[in-house]
Amino acid sequence: MYRNLGIDKVKEILPHREPFLFVDEILEVEPGVRAIGKRTFTSNDFFFKGHFPNFPIVPGVILIEFSAQVSASMILLHDEYKNLFGYLSGVENFKFVKKVQEGDTVIAKCEMLDFRHSVAKSKVELFVNDTLIAMGIIKAFFVNKNSLGGEF
Structure with missing residues (x-):
């Protein structure tokens, strides 16, 4: 179990960078x-x-x-999967209940549902001030970083 991983540690875990890194902190993760997050x-932004x-509203795709990104941290912090690179491959039943505006802090609570055949599936609930604002299923396809030819 890891707790309170700040932005520097997040950048060690995730390959994303500004302006497309959307995780400020991983509050808790059980790989x-x-x-x-x-x-x-x-x-x-x-x-x-x-x-x-x-009338600034955070886009649903963001x-x-x-x-x-928060879901990927569950995989990439697992010792067995540290050399993987993930691609968002699907979204199921994602619903937006309330809008997110400038200044809002969003908490993502992610739970792994399944990880087999290189595909991870996680349940996500997003909250602002303990109010549910969105929920759904995220799917990601993972490959070995070495197969990509880039430097990560």
């Missing part, structure tokens, strides 16, 4: 089982300029990506 959306002027 291969569950993870809880946090993101505070601020006026500096690139998408608020156009989504929407004078919330899905944030969920996928």
Whole structure:
């Protein structure tokens, strides 16, 4: 079990970088089982300029990506899977209950449902101030980093 992994540790775990790294902190993770991550959306986020002027709302696809990044930490912190690279491969039954605005801190609670044949499936619930704002299933396909030819 890991707790309170700040942005520097998040960058060691996830390959994403600004402006597409959406995890500020991993609050808690039990590798291969569950993870809880946090993101505070601020006026500096690139998408608020156009989504929407004078009424900034976090796009649903950004919330899905944030969920996928927190979910990936469950896999990538597992000793057996440290050399993997994940691709978002599917979203099932994702529902948005409330909007997320500039200044909101979103907590993602992710639970591994299944990981076989290189595909991880996790249940995600997103909260702002203990209020459920979105939920669904994230699927990701994982490959060995060495097979990609890049440096990670």
